[in-house]
Amino acid sequence: MTPTLPFLDEIYTAKKPAIAVDVVLFTIKNDELHVGLTKREEEPFLGKYALPGRFVRYDEPIETTAKLALQLKGGINPETVFFEQLYAFGQDLNRDTRIRTISLVYYALLNIEQLNKSGKNKFQWFSTYKLPLLAFDHKQIIDYALANLREKIAHSAFAFQLMPQEFTLTELQNAYETILDQKLDKRNFRKKILELHLLKDIKKQKSEGAHRPAALYSFIRKR
Amino acid sequence: MTPTLPFLDEIYTAKKPAIAVDVVLFTIKNDELHVGLTKREEEPFLGKYALPGRFVRYDEPIETTAKLALQLKGGINPETVFFEQLYAFGQDLNRDTRIRTISLVYYALLNIEQLNKSGKNKFQWFSTYKLPLLAFDHKQIIDYALANLREKIAHSAFAFQLMPQEFTLTELQNAYETILDQKLDKRNFRKKILELHLLKDIKKQKSEGAHRPAALYSFIRKR
DNA sequence: ACAAAAGTGTTCGAGTTACACCCATGG
DNA sequence: CCATGGGTGTAACTCGAACACTTTTGT
Numbered sequence: 290m291t292p293t294l295p296f297l298d299e300i301y302t303a304k305k306p307a308i309a310v311d312v313v314l315f316t317i318k319n320d321e322l323h324v325g326l327t328k329r330e331e332e333p334f335l336g337k338y339a340l341p342g343r344f345v346r347y348d349e350p351i352e353t354t355a356k357l358a359l360q361l362k363g364g365i366n367p368e369t370v371f372f373e374q375l376y377a378f379g380q381d382l383n384r385d386t387r388i389r390t391i392s393l394v395y396y397a398l399l400n401i402e403q404l405n406k407s408g409k410n411k412f413q414w415f416s417t418y419k420l421p422l423l424a425f426d427h428k429q430i431i432d433y434a435l436a437n438l439r440e441k442i443a444h445s446a447f448a449f450q451l452m453p454q455e456f457t458l459t460e461l462q463n464a465y466e467t468i469l470d471q472k473l474d475k476r477n478f479r480k481k482i483l484e485l486h487l488l489k490d491i492k493k494q495k496s497e498g499a500h501r502p503a504a505l506y507s508f509i510r511k512r
Numbered sequence: 513m514t515p516t517l518p519f520l521d522e523i524y525t526a527k528k529p530a531i532a533v534d535v536v537l538f539t540i541k542n543d544e545l546h547v548g549l550t551k552r553e554e555e556p557f558l559g560k561y562a563l564p565g566r567f568v569r570y571d572e573p574i575e576t577t578a579k580l581a582l583q584l585k586g587g588i589n590p591e592t593v594f595f596e597q598l599y600a601f602g603q604d605l606n607r608d609t610r611i612r613t614i615s616l617v618y619y620a621l622l623n624i625e626q627l628n629k630s631g632k633n634k635f636q637w638f639s640t641y642k643l644p645l646l647a648f649d650h651k652q653i654i655d656y657a658l659a660n661l662r663e664k665i666a667h668s669a670f671a672f673q674l675m676p677q678e679f680t681l682t683e684l685q686n687a688y689e690t691i692l693d694q695k696l697d698k699r700n701f702r703k704k705i706l707e708l709h710l711l712k713d714i715k716k717q718k719s720e721g722a723h724r725p726a727a728l729y730s731f732i733r734k735r
Numbered sequence: 736a737c738a739a740a741a742g743t744g745t746t747c748g749a750g751t752t753a754c755a756c757c758c759a760t761g762g
Numbered sequence: 763c764c765a766t767g768g769g770t771g772t773a774a775c776t777c778g779a780a781c782a783c784t785t786t787t788g789t
Contacts, residue, residue, distance in 0.1 A: 724769075
């Protein structure tokens with residue numbers, strides 16, 4: 290590619306860093322934001338928890354790697370998940386103790402409906418406030434992803450990805466409050482959300498408990 | 513790292529994608545936004561223009577790779593440049609025709625003063641409106657970086673990175689107008705910028721032409 | 736009838752936009 | 763003295779924040 294390489298062949302023979310994809314998979318359980326982790330069954334970091342990850346194979350597009358990580362590590366159908374590339378971690382040469390590895394980090398949002406549907410989920414879910422001991426630099430990665438998620442969600446509208454097909458405005462508001470970790474004003478929230486014209490009133494009601502039933506909505510953009 | 517690998521050793525022996533860093537280096541020349549490119553002297557894409565890039569060596573932190581790309585390809589002192597990671601391109605397996613390559617893209621801002629100072633600049637500068645034929649997927653990368661630059665600059669204040677040490681408010685406004693490709697209101701611009709308290713009136717004046725001289729400012733954050 | 740969550744408008748302040756004239760200088 | 767860009771304030775509007783009561787249901 291460049292005159293700075295002594296020999297053209299070097300690009301084929303040079304010792305290369307490994308490249309991996311790690312996915313920070315968020316969902317909401319019991320009104321708390323959770324991250325999906327798996328317990329390592331090998332060294333290094335045997336017994337510690339880790340983000341679902343996978344080395345990028347030579348003939349694998351990176352999004353495919355991300356999807357395979359979710360599927361193989363977590364038994365989750367990746368087509369039911371929203372995900373987006375976040376950042377490449379590759380500054381620290383010893384992030385991985387085995388081999389120099391650059392990690393492309395994706396974050397993903399899984400809705401609660403999907404989570405309960407897929408019986409074969411292999412993840413263990415941890416509240417973002419009570420994370421276990423983590424392998425590699427995965428703690429920093431999660432912190433970074435979390436800060437980013439908060440920032441984005443405040444300005445865009447993709448919290449829908451965490452919701453089931455049908456939901457009430459109060460449920461949606463709870464999701465926002467959980468992620469942002471702050472109370473929101475009901476009237477302002479509804480005004481703002483409805484002005485986006487992303488929700489469809491599906492003319493159904495959800496009755497639960499001794500109070501007025503809530504209108505059900507669904508997100509207009511189909512997945 | 514994972515039970516999905518048949519043998520532990522595979523991570524050492526498996527055929528790996530190559531990882532490169534490419535830098536989209538912006539500057540402003542003649543009131544137009546320009547990108548720094550170099551002409552390829554080898555196949556593939558011999559004679560086409562390309563972003564300064566470099567393969568990530570096994571023991572090179574990725575920011576170091578980015579800096580080396582600027583230095584070796586462009587003869588530019590990377591410490592005089594502001595840069596930030598943008599996105600990893602690795603979806604298309606044939607981006608690079610020689611070897612499967614994942615590219616970590618950085619964008620960088622070079623101020624005009626630096627540009628003129630460094631006599632050994634090896635870049636050719638192209639207006640973002642008149643780009644030449646580009647190698648690989650570098651056209652898409654530049655488009656992506658440009659959209660991102662516009663978005664960020666409208667909400668943050670790092671256009672300072674494109675300015676010389678001392679500049680007038682009109683010059684700064686021109687930089688914003690050039691990047692955003694739209695006229696801004698002089699009074700509103702000044703009000704907004706000065707309220708950020710990032711500028712220091714250095715009590716000097718710049719006289720040029722038959723009109724009132726302009727006050728010179730400098731950016732408070734030192735580089 | 737009462738408890739419990741759903742649903743609904745208005746006011747206030749802050750920040751953004753639009754807009755026009757005088758100032759200082761060189762030629 | 764005039765042409766040129768430098769420099770300044772105010773009014774209108776928009777957007778987000780604060781805030782309280784009525785409605786509908788189950789028990």
